[in-house]
Amino acid sequence: xxxxxxxxxxxxxxxxxxxxxxxxxxxxxxxxxxxxxxxxxxxxxxxxxxxxxxxxxxxxxxxxxxxxxxxxxxxxxxxxxxxxxxxxxxxxxxxxxxxxxxxxxxxxxxxxxxxxxxxxxxxxxxxxxxxxxxxxxxxxxxxxxxxxxxxxxxxxxxxxxxxxxxxxxxxxxxxxxxxxxxxxxx
Numbered sequence: 196x197x198x199x200x201x202x203x204x205x206x207x208x209x210x211x212x213x214x215x216x217x218x219x220x221x222x223x224x225x226x227x228x229x230x231x232x233x234x235x236x237x238x239x240x241x242x243x244x245x246x247x248x249x250x251x252x253x254x255x256x257x258x259x260x261x262x263x264x265x266x267x268x269x270x271x272x273x274x275x276x277x278x279x280x281x282x283x284x285x286x287x288x289x290x291x292x293x294x295x296x297x298x299x300x301x302x303x304x305x306x307x308x309x310x311x312x313x314x315x316x317x318x319x320x321x322x323x324x325x326x327x328x329x330x331x332x333x334x335x336x337x338x339x340x341x342x343x344x345x346x347x348x349x350x351x352x353x354x355x356x357x358x359x360x361x362x363x364x365x366x367x368x369x370x371x372x373x374x375x376x377x378x379x380x381x
Contacts, residue, residue: 209233241266
């Protein structure tokens with residue numbers, strides 16, 4: 196039996212989704228969940244792999260982690276906007292702060308989600324009407340958690356140097372050491 200042009204129109208084309216994260220178990224779980232929601236999935240664990248996939252065939256959607264082993268996920272966002280400005284990009288991060296969220300949006304991301312984000316959160320962000328405002332989070336981070344996240348980010352940016360981090364945060368070094376020794380607040 197030969198296909199007719201009318202048959203070709205009936206073929207349902209799945210939207211493509213590029214997922215980039217260096218946390219392999221999370222990446223695979225999210226990939227399976229998004230595949231179940233009708234996406235054709237491509238997985239990448241590094242900035243270089245992500246950019247290679249973007250250059251070969253820019254996806255319809257992309258979810259990218261901010262911090263990857265070989266660099267910054269914002270490089271992928273930037274490459275996507277050059278390749279296909281219509282790609283809807285979500286940035287995920289465990290080190291959320293306002294400055295990086297603003298940068299991500301300026302580069303073309305449509306949303307910025309703090310980890311741990313589940314597949315429902317990611318899907319809702321990808322499918323959200325651009326004219327709709329995002330609903331406030333059900334369980335936002337506490338002020339203590341936001342402070343802790345900020346301290347952790349500065350600590351990482353200072354290559355885990357306690358003295359330099361304390362200086363930049365205008366905080367006593369021993370106070371910072373006590374904060375770093377504690378578990379993250381909820």
